[in-house]
Amino acid sequence: MSENSLRSVSVERTGAGHYVATNARGGTIVFGTGSDDEFTPVELLLAALGGCTAVDVDLATSRHAEPATFTVQVAGNKVDDELGNRLTDLTVTFTVAFPDGEGAERARTILPRAVKTSHDRLCTVSRTVEIGTPVTATVQDA
Known part of the structure; x- marks a missing residue:
């Protein structure tokens, strides 16, 4: 595998049932358990x-x-x-x-x-x- 083949995100808990995923470029997307409108x-x-x-x-x-x-x-x-x-x-x-x-x-x-x-x-x-x-x-x- 080349060093350019790795893809990764980090997921951090922001509250009960709420999370934010961050990519290597700093982009974010919030998500959750479905208790609200989050994905x-x-x-x-x-x-x-x-x-x-x-x-x-x-x-x-x-x-x-x-x-x-x-x-x-x-x-x-x-x-x-x-x-x-x-x-x-x-x-x-x-x-x-x-x-x-x-x-x-x-x-x-x-x-x-x-x-x-x-x-x-x-x-x-x-x-x-x-x-x-x-x-x-x-x-x-x-």
Whole structure:
């Protein structure tokens, strides 16, 4: 692994059921347990799935035409079974429209291939979820 391959965030408790994640560049996002309007960790996972592939698709299509509509809906069912809590039946659905004009037909033609390429190869988030990368949890002394 190269030194540029590491990705990390830190998560800090800010109060009962409230947290802030900070990335290496200093960006933050607050989340919580769902007792208010803050995102839950599951919702952040869904946003990461949609956001990762949205970036790929947007970069591929918008160089040809600016979309009039670009929405990604991500959903899954939370289950608790013998394997524990998890999401099943994850779906990522794109609704994208390009206005008439220069490059729009090319962008419409590229759209399905861009979605497939992102899903099959480019999106680190969905690739990690589908492949099933092991997670190690440890405790470090404070």
